[in-house]
Amino acid sequence: MENTKKKKIHQLFENLEIGIGGVSSSLGVSQRQLRYWEQKGYIKPVTEKSGVRHYSLATVYLIAFIKDQLDAGYTLDAAVKKSKEVRIKSKIARKLLRNAFDDIEVTDEEKGYGEIRMGEMEVGDKKAEVIGIVDENGSHFELKEE
Template sequence: MNGKKLSLKADVIVGIGDLSKITGVSARQLRYWEEKGYIQAVPSKKNTTRKYKFEMSYKVQAIKRYLDEGYTLAKSVEQAEKLRQKFEIWKKFIMEKVEKVEITDAEKEYGVIDLGCFDENQQKKVYGVVDENGCYFETRVKPDTDE
């Protein structure tokens, strides 16, 4: 291997049959959605099986979810795109603001997420807590780091 990290999202390719199985959307529907420009196959030679990046499965599942909720196909595609955009905003925030995640109980999947300081003096930190009481925010005075 050349040392390049593979990305499930960007590098894994699945055939139309596999995409259909993964998402529960028929191959016929997938071909129709592609004709309409709602999803895109990986460019390939003529008369070969359609192939898709694995990440397309997220879009297909989102479209199906909105169709199941009663939206039209066009509105489902629009809602799926809004969902993707919201996720990207969420991801940017998390990648920039999460300083540390501490596992407090691995078996129960409890932990504390350090979201950093929020005051002008950089003395108070906000934490996201997941424990037996649910999910909530907590503020704490920043611990001394001069030890």
């Protein structure tokens, strides 16, 4: 994806706003809960247009994640902590895979299987290509000697 398309998608992600009522009804989190999460500093509204809170799409994703964790039995503090851990891990994975999308080979479109060429590494005195594989055995890496 070219850089301008990425910027536009990023702008949409940052600029799309959803009102507190829409978030509440869509995700099953009461407006009172959302205000409490704001007071605790876990989420922030982008704007309060005419007294109505609006949230960015990124914040809506965060709210959905926290709600899922609460439904799974986590405490609010634990859910927020886990969301921060996932955010950090996702950022690292995006950096690692930023250019890998050009080197993905789909081996079974229907099942979502494929291979990602991760680059070269040296193993002793030999060079090998690292390949990430998703197949019927799960996900794993293989070294293909050159």
